[in-house]
Amino acid sequence: MRNLLLFLSLIFVSQTLFAQEKPLILITYYSQSGNTQQLAEAIAEGAQSVVGVEVKLLPLDQVQTNDLLTASAIVLGSPVYNANIAPPVQEFINSWPFDGRPLRDKIGAVFSTGGGISIGEELVMLNLMHSMLIHGMIVVGGDAVESAFGASAITGEGPFDSKLGMDQIFLEKGMGLGKRVAETVLRFY
Numbered sequence: 001m002r003n004l005l006l007f008l009s010l011i012f013v014s015q016t017l018f019a020q021e022k023p024l025i026l027i028t029y030y031s032q033s034g035n036t037q038q039l040a041e042a043i044a045e046g047a048q049s050v051v052g053v054e055v056k057l058l059p060l061d062q063v064q065t066n067d068l069l070t071a072s073a074i075v076l077g078s079p080v081y082n083a084n085i086a087p088p089v090q091e092f093i094n095s096w097p098f099d100g101r102p103l104r105d106k107i108g109a110v111f112s113t114g115g116g117i118s119i120g121e122e123l124v125m126l127n128l129m130h131s132m133l134i135h136g137m138i139v140v141g142g143d144a145v146e147s148a149f150g151a152s153a154i155t156g157e158g159p160f161d162s163k164l165g166m167d168q169i170f171l172e173k174g175m176g177l178g179k180r181v182a183e184t185v186l187r188f189y
């Protein structure tokens with residue numbers, strides 16, 4: 001009986017240790033009307049398709065500092081507001097721990113949704129990347145040249161009206177980004 005208990009405890013401890021060994025990918029975003037959230041969900045789906053990583057998907061107001069510190073990768077998304085990062089996303093970045101640069105060497109990636117074609121999503125992605133670089137993060141883009149800076153989606157112009165649902169072309173960019181981040185994390189881990 002004693003040996004059985006010891007055996008079961010060993011299994012429990014080894015499983016716990018094994019579970020903790022999976023690198024965590026934190027995908028976080030601000031979204032007022034759901035578009036950026038939808039792209040974030042596609043990124044999470046892509047990351048989850050890779051075996052060996054743990055994925056956490058959270059709106060940024062639910063992210064604790066510990067989520068940032070324990071993540072091996074942080075994927076951050078913002079809608080375009082007047083060709084800029086949305087203010088809550090900027091505030092969120094400003095709250096990241098900086099002393100001793102604890103986010104250094106974490107993998108970073110970005111995504112953005114904007115209402116119109118070429119009126120800000122690329123600028124937002126580049127700005128998000130600049131902030132990650134200030135923290136010493138290692139920034140990666142998506143898996144195709146069309147998502148070289150990250151995943152982005154147009155949500156309000158021409159055929160890309162999100163009232164009809166986000167276009168599949170953008171969801172695929174999101175999935176590709178999530179998959180690439182997960183594969184990169186596993187290479188570095």
Ligand SMILES: Cc1cc2nc3c(=O)[nH]c(=O)nc-3n(C[C@H](O)[C@H](O)[C@H](O)COP(=O)(O)O)c2cc1C
Pocket residue numbers: 030031032033034035036037079080081082083084113114115116117119120121155156
């Ligand atoms: C205050 C405000 C400013 C915006 N400015 C821009 C802009 O400059 N360029 C653009 O492409 N879209 C702009 N948009 C549209 C949003 O970026 C777009 O609808 C986005 O998909 C919203 O994301 P969400 O549904 O996650 O909130 C703006 C929206 C708001 C509310």
